[in-house]
Amino acid sequence: MSKPFNDVFLKACRKEKTPYVPVWYMRQAGRYQPEYRAIRQKYSFFEMSEIPEVCAEVTRLPVEQLGVDAAILFADIMTPLKHIGVDVEIKSGIGPVIANPIRTEQDVSRLGELDPEAHVPTILEAVKILNQQLSVPLIGFAGAPFTLASYMIEGGPSKNYHKTKGLMYAAPSAWHALMQKLGDMTVVYLKAQIAAGAHAVQVFDSWVGALNEQDYRTYVAPIMRYIFNELRTTGVPVIYFGIGAGHLLEEWNRLPVDVIGLDWRTSIHSARSRGVDKALQGNLDPSLLLGSWELIEQRAKEILDQGMEQPGYIFNLGHGIFPDVKVETLQKLTSFVHEYTSR
Ligand code: 1CP
Numbered sequence: 001m002s003k004p005f006n007d008v009f010l011k012a013c014r015k016e017k018t019p020y021v022p023v024w025y026m027r028q029a030g031r032y033q034p035e036y037r038a039i040r041q042k043y044s045f046f047e048m049s050e051i052p053e054v055c056a057e058v059t060r061l062p063v064e065q066l067g068v069d070a071a072i073l074f075a076d077i078m079t080p081l082k083h084i085g086v087d088v089e090i091k092s093g094i095g096p097v098i099a100n101p102i103r104t105e106q107d108v109s110r111l112g113e114l115d116p117e118a119h120v121p122t123i124l125e126a127v128k129i130l131n132q133q134l135s136v137p138l139i140g141f142a143g144a145p146f147t148l149a150s151y152m153i154e155g156g157p158s159k160n161y162h163k164t165k166g167l168m169y170a171a172p173s174a175w176h177a178l179m180q181k182l183g184d185m186t187v188v189y190l191k192a193q194i195a196a197g198a199h200a201v202q203v204f205d206s207w208v209g210a211l212n213e214q215d216y217r218t219y220v221a222p223i224m225r226y227i228f229n230e231l232r233t234t235g236v237p238v239i240y241f242g243i244g245a246g247h248l249l250e251e252w253n254r255l256p257v258d259v260i261g262l263d264w265r266t267s268i269h270s271a272r273s274r275g276v277d278k279a280l281q282g283n284l285d286p287s288l289l290l291g292s293w294e295l296i297e298q299r300a301k302e303i304l305d306q307g308m309e310q311p312g313y314i315f316n317l318g319h320g321i322f323p324d325v326k327v328e329t330l331q332k333l334t335s336f337v338h339e340y341t342s343r
Contacts, residue, residue: 003135009070010137013200013237013259015279015312021304021341022069023334024139026241027320028062029074033327035061045090046082049075055126056133063136065327066334070137070200071130073193075123077143077204078151080189083119084112084181086152094157101155103167105174114185116192127196139239140198142189144205144227145182146220152178161210168219175219183223187230194234201231202239202261206319209244216248221255228256239281243319249276264288264318268306279312286317289325289333296329297336304341 009022031037036058039048049055058074078088078096087099102108116124130138146164151157153164168175190201208220224240231238240252241261252260253276262271262282271280288299300315307313315337321330 006069006136009314010199010237012312012314013239013279015310017311019342020338021307021313021315023315023337024068024070024072025062025066025317025321025330026072028066028068028072028330029058030321031323032321032325032330033061033065035065045076045092046079049079049126050122052122052125052129055123056129059126059130059138060133063134066330067338068136068334070139071134072139072141072202073123073127073130073198075141077141077148079123080114080116080120080142080185081148081152084114084185085110088151096151097156098152101163102149102152102178103163105171105177108174108178108181111178111181113181114188116189120189120192124192124196127193127198131197137199138197139200139202140190140193141202141204142186142193144203144208144240144242145179145186145223146208146211147205148182149178150207150210158207161207165210165215168215172219179220179223183227186227190231191234194231194236198236200237200239202241203227203257205240205242205245208242209246209248211248213248213251216251221251224255232256237279241281246271249274252276253278259312259314261316262318268303268313272310279314280307281314281316283316283318284333286319286322286325289317289321289329293329293332296333300333300336301340304337308341 008018011018012022029036055074059071063071081088089097091097150161150164153167228238237258239259239261240257243263246266249271259279259281264283264285268280284300284303288296
């Protein structure tokens with residue numbers, strides 16, 4: 001017998017009343033799980049997400065193990081880039097590394113277009129398999145243009161995004177051409193995930209907090225508005241997340257997006273007091289999971305009390321789970337969120 005479909009997460013995205021606060025975790029599939037580490041030994045990162053049965057298994061694992069209210073497709077924000085001419089690899093302990101960084105207008109013009117059915121059929125197949133197997137919503141996702149561009153231009157992870165901003169300031173026409181190419185890729189990729197059965201999508205703009213408000217408005221907001229307007233036509237909820245981007249909240253609140261994901265630096269109260277009227281998601285500091293259970297419970301309570309003041313709240317961490325966190329801690333936290341908020 002299959003379980004009835006749990007739509008609590010989708011209701012919260014739409015700011016409807018829910019019987020309890022739904023919860024899922026960024027990077028809920030990952031190296032903190034012994035099962036993930038065992039599978040990862042057998043495959044390269046991209047192989048894992050490109051063998052549909054393996055992708056589905058890794059996606060399902062945290063749902064079964066933790067009892068979370070949503071699954072997130074197992075892939076990476078860099079996954080589609082390989083198919084438009086970016087030579088990317090995921091190096092263990094580092095992250096994405098690019099052999100042919102984008103530095104000039106010519107480099108930008110050489111990038112191709114994504115054709116999801118031809119380029120990522122295995123990812124779409126995994127979405128279809130998961131839809132048969134899951135009784136919680138499946139979140140599809142993609143990287144946002146600024147964050148993708150930062151890896152493409154720097155060649156890997158960066159601390160200051162100097163080359164990225166350098167291209168943005170020195171060659172605005174190349175920059176805007178790059179944003180448009182990546183924006184188009186994001187739209188077709190997410191629409192294909194939605195057509196295959198994803199119930200919601202999250203757009204990860206992890207590193208856009210490196211820009212101030214003025215530059216965000218000039219160099220990034222137009223492409224985000226374009227992406228979100230396109231996605232709006234599908235009717236599925238859209239979440240926008242970034243790290244260290246609290247200073248951009250007023251800008252984000254003007255975009256046609258349903259849910260804003262907060263990192264741990266900005267409280268739910270302060271976001272709402274600044275006029276943010278979207279649904280909110282977040283935002284326990286992921287490092288707090290190394291603290292005592294008493295501390296974790298106290299901080300989770302504080303966040304939940306603020307979140308529950310209005311409909312439209314989803315519990316999550318402020319960023320992804322670190323590899324040294326215990327599975328049991330996340331199981332306990334998930335149960336706590338459900339029990340504490342059940343009415
Ligand atoms: O469980 C899930 O959350 C789904 C899978 C998922 C998602 C949504 C992975 C698997 N990556 C992502 C998104 C992602 N990837 C982001 C946005 C969210 C965030 O900020 O964490 C970013 C910036 C990346 C890029 C990336 N890929 C990094 C960060 C590097 C840096 O700049 O600090 C890393 C370490 C990866 C590799 C990766 N992606 C995913 C996993 C489980 C891993 C570890 C890979 C391994 O097993 O070696």
